[in-house]
Amino acid sequence: MSVLVILEQRGGKWNRMSFETMAAAGKIAKEMGAEIEAAVVGADVQALAEDASRYEAQKVYAVAHPLLAEYTPDGMTAALEQLIRAVRPQLVLFPHSYQVRDYAPKLATRFGKALASDAIDVRVADGQVRFTRQLFQGKLNAEVQAAGEPQFASVQAGAFRAAQPGAGAHTVETFTPNLEPSQIRSQPEEPFRETQRAVDLSAAETIVSVGRGIKDKDSMPVVEALAEVLGAELAASRPICDNGWLPMERQVGSSGQTVSPKVYFAVGISGAIQHLVGMKGSKTVVAINKDESAPIFEMADYGVVGDLFEVVPALVEEIKKAKA
Amino acid sequence: MAVGAYWKKKRMKTIVCVKQVPARDSTVRLSSDKKWLDETDVTFEMNEPDAYALEEALQLRDKAGGEVVVLSVGPPRVTSTIREALAKGADRAIHIDSGSEPPLDASGTAQLIAAALKTESPELVLTGLQSDDAGYGQTGVILAEYLGFCHATIVMEVSIGEGSVRVKRELEDGWFQHVTMPLPAVLTIQSGIKKLRYATLMGIKKAKTKEVRTIPASDLKIERNGGLTITSVNAPQRNKQTQLFTGPARDVAKQLVEKLKFEARVI
């Protein structure tokens, strides 16, 4: 088995998920014996490729071209298509980042293949690589198998602990794809941040986070009371901020803030992966949800299965007593 | 970008792909073959980001004129979701009827949609960024590749120019980026970009008279190889030791506060 790991960088900095993907490749190597190679793509990626050569991959391709200075789906797809045709890996592994979402399905389609996206595990069974993917926002897990080669799969954020570099360095090889300006149809502008964040939740010790279980804006005082009695910061899942019930800057998750408080109360939050990546560094997680099968309970140290409109006010009373 | 006389002359056609998925709060039970869920007792609804894709399309039409066509692939039950989209204001619909066949993976679905769109030549195709049930997050991107269109994913804002479109994309960690691309294009829409409208009584009435073209999936003759096969479906394992409390609110609140005070020591 030969595995090609696509590492991701932006502006010369690694996306941490790159080395989680390397770890997934390492698991396959351990289970069935596999050669691992890696690639990093950009205008000038020599230094990054050197850095990556300290990891498990036997060879790292520095895929470089001036037209790859800024990410575009056309440029990335064309460059990686050429690399894959030259190197002929049996499996291509990506981190399931926003960038990978944008081009990997297109790339796999070039090979007439499907991408096993957002895999939370890989294992070898009957000599075949199988991927575990979540269904229904994490309520069920499906094991999937891809037909033919090369296979394509992307690995969910946090599903594997990032690989660590070894002592020595492996080979770095430059790969220069053939690219023409006319192949790149879209014009990206500079990435930007909306406004300076007035609230920094990353320093908060206690967070009360509210999800769609709260039903409507008028019910927000229910969780506000809990935050108040705990001296906690209030945060939310995405739909709450989308609805404008709390400002955007209080959103926790992959497109919001990453927090790691001593205690995180998830109230009426189902626990979709895009939320979990933002709060899984919390020391203690308390989940309150009426659905026992909600994925948030897989993360929680303490879980209350019940109606938040009954549980939260009762909790506020008990905390007041405990503090008195 | 101004939407001037250009779109007055050229009728902009937007296709919106909507998927019908189990309602968010459904209890999911495995089917007897353990390959999908048991659909009896499940209520269905429009996939959430698809509702936002539809809203975006309707607002673009309200500004620039033209036509909004909803498209859905699925068994006959999906016509209820199609009717909902028509009631909200879509002009007509295409239903690719997959009969009693099991759902296809994202590339199979995209192939069907691409085949059905051959005779449509739209300027814009909008999809949701991800389906709540299968969660591939891929159908729009694959569709763009089959159609030879440009695409952008995780789109938060759309502004139409003359023969081009400029979008605001969401990146990780609160970053955004504007991207401009020529039309025709496929955009995958993120939830929350606009406020959703409700269907009016008038809309519901009108929807009954709007055209729904049904195409049997088997008529589209797509070739399937290199797809994904689901080998099994299971309930996830808990990896943390979760202490679960159930019962009357007052009792669980007491127990929880004990734990938080003496075990986790956070109160």
Ligand SMILES: Cc1cc2nc3c(=O)[nH]c(=O)nc-3n(C[C@H](O)[C@H](O)[C@H](O)COP(=O)(O)OP(=O)(O)OC[C@H]3O[C@@H](n4cnc5c(N)ncnc54)[C@H](O)[C@@H]3O)c2cc1C
């Ligand atoms: C690219 C991308 C980026 C995203 N970024 C983010 C992000 O940064 N942050 C984020 O949070 N999400 C993000 N999402 C959305 C994410 O996938 C989920 O849709 C979202 O987190 C769900 O929010 P929720 O848990 O509040 O709502 P739901 O999933 O609707 O869950 C509501 C929960 O409340 C429970 N409930 C209902 N009523 C009660 C009651 N009376 N008492 C107790 N419990 C109750 C239900 O059982 C359910 O579990 C992103 C998605 C994508 C595709």
Ligand SMILES: Nc1ncnc2c1ncn2[C@@H]1O[C@H](COP(=O)(O)O)[C@@H](O)[C@H]1O
């Ligand atoms: N069966 C379907 N019918 C219509 N549109 C679909 C279908 N499946 C997926 N889509 C569209 O593709 C988007 C992404 O779906 P997925 O790739 O399954 O995550 C959805 O939000 C829909 O807009």
